[in-house]
Amino acid sequence: MAFYTNLTEEFKRALVGAGYRQLPTNLSGFSLFYMDGEGQPRGILLAEMGGRTELTKEQFAWIHRRAYEGLAAMGTPPVFLTVAADAGIGMKREFFADIPACWLWELDTGKLLIYENQPAAFYGAEKIIERLGAGQDGAWSRQDGAQGGRAGAWSQQDSGQGGRAGAWERQDGAGRAAWGRQGQSPDGGGGWLCRERLRRLWRTRAVMNTLMVAVNIAVFIVMEFMGDTEDVQFMLEHGASFPILIRYYGESYRLFTSMFLHFGLSHLLNNMLVLFLLGDNLERAVGKWKYLVIYLFSGIGGNLLSLWWELRTGDYAVSAGASGAIFGVVGALFYVVAVNKGRLEDMTTRRLGILIVMTLYLGFTSTGVDNFAHIGGLLTGFAVGAALYRRPRRRNYAA
Numbered sequence: 001m002a003f004y005t006n007l008t009e010e011f012k013r014a015l016v017g018a019g020y021r022q023l024p025t026n027l028s029g030f031s032l033f034y035m036d037g038e039g040q041p042r043g044i045l046l047a048e049m050g051g052r053t054e055l056t057k058e059q060f061a062w063i064h065r066r067a068y069e070g071l072a073a074m075g076t077p078p079v080f081l082t083v084a085a086d087a088g089i090g091m092k093r094e095f096f097a098d099i100p101a102c103w104l105w106e107l108d109t110g111k112l113l114i115y116e117n118q119p120a121a122f123y124g125a126e127k128i129i130e131r132l133g134a135g136q137d138g139a140w141s142r143q144d145g146a147q148g149g150r151a152g153a154w155s156q157q158d159s160g161q162g163g164r165a166g167a168w169e170r171q172d173g174a175g176r177a178a179w180g181r182q183g184q185s186p187d188g189g190g191g192w193l194c195r196e197r198l199r200r201l202w203r204t205r206a207v208m209n210t211l212m213v214a215v216n217i218a219v220f221i222v223m224e225f226m227g228d229t230e231d232v233q234f235m236l237e238h239g240a241s242f243p244i245l246i247r248y249y250g251e252s253y254r255l256f257t258s259m260f261l262h263f264g265l266s267h268l269l270n271n272m273l274v275l276f277l278l279g280d281n282l283e284r285a286v287g288k289w290k291y292l293v294i295y296l297f298s299g300i301g302g303n304l305l306s307l308w309w310e311l312r313t314g315d316y317a318v319s320a321g322a323s324g325a326i327f328g329v330v331g332a333l334f335y336v337v338a339v340n341k342g343r344l345e346d347m348t349t350r351r352l353g354i355l356i357v358m359t360l361y362l363g364f365t366s367t368g369v370d371n372f373a374h375i376g377g378l379l380t381g382f383a384v385g386a387a388l389y390r391r392p393r394r395r396n397y398a399a
Helices: 002-017 057-072 125-135 195-203 207-226 232-237 243-249 254-260 265-286 288-313 323-339 349-364 371-388
Strands: 021-023 030-035 042-048 079-086 102-106 111-114 140-142 153-155 169-171
Touching: 002 021, 002 030, 002 042, 002 079, 002 125, 030 057, 042 057, 057 079, 057 243, 079 125, 102 125, 111 125, 207 254, 207 265, 207 288, 243 254, 243 288, 254 288, 265 288, 265 323, 265 371, 288 323, 288 371, 323 349, 323 371, 349 371
Parallel strands: 042 079, 079 102, 111 140
Antiparallel strands: 021 030, 030 042, 102 111, 153 169
16 A cells, blocks of 8 residues: 555646645545646646545545535646555446546556546646556557547636626637637627617517526626626625536526626626527517516527537536527517518518528537527527417407
């Protein structure tokens, strides 16, 4: 066992020699390392399992999360890797299956086990382990067809529901971080709506749609008083959506709370302008309670499709915004107008169709736009609208 301890001690010294700083922890067998990278900080958690049987899977996940949150609280959320080291059969894959970016290091054979969807490299850490294991088998072992040759690095960008922030985007090689911001609202700026329509809509406001606009604005004001709504970590701490926290830590409430958060004033104004101009038409057609159901279900539906896509591709993003719900309003309105022979009030299927196509086209041709959240909201709104709306029947009276 002393030999295995020497291996992990050598690994720690190698990390310090590479520029990492070891941070103090109060947990025996867990060592945390931190480095300010080129625009993106890095963190490594070394877990010396030592054949532990008293540690449960849930406890290990909690330790992993606390280590990550501790580093994230220092500033920018870091690129994070966990290395679980143990001798032989003491480590089972199932124990670490829910831990993102986690390597298993078999100390008795020197093998580094990297399972499917795990980063194949992490800024040279894999070379240190390979060198330390050279006296044994010293071999890498890629399991279950994992992707090879990709670095476990991400860059931060906007990619969200009407303007997402803090995306984790995989990059090859050194994984140098790049910052970018871009938001998009479903109407491309609302230029096709005239001033007369705006004045008329203000005189005939619908209650529930007005309430949704007011709630979004109120939440934004409160958040601004509490902190900076353009700060990714602040938004993450107050309900923004993030795939890892939802999938691996059961924080599914974020699918709902993120619908009422916005990254900055321009993000809020773009979304609320569209909702203000289009939501009333739908509420007058379906009624206030059905409108509320469509709005909420569409927002969650858009977030679910976005979550599925990010978990499938590994491109994780901290996200917030009402765009999924707004696209749902547009989708439901399209159905309502269509079953009314293509026209309802001053809305037509042609106008709505052009709006939908142009918005999605701009999304697919732009960087940092989460089209899956938009598509998910659109499809959900169309489906829920079709389920709830019934066209009024006209009665014929004979003389």
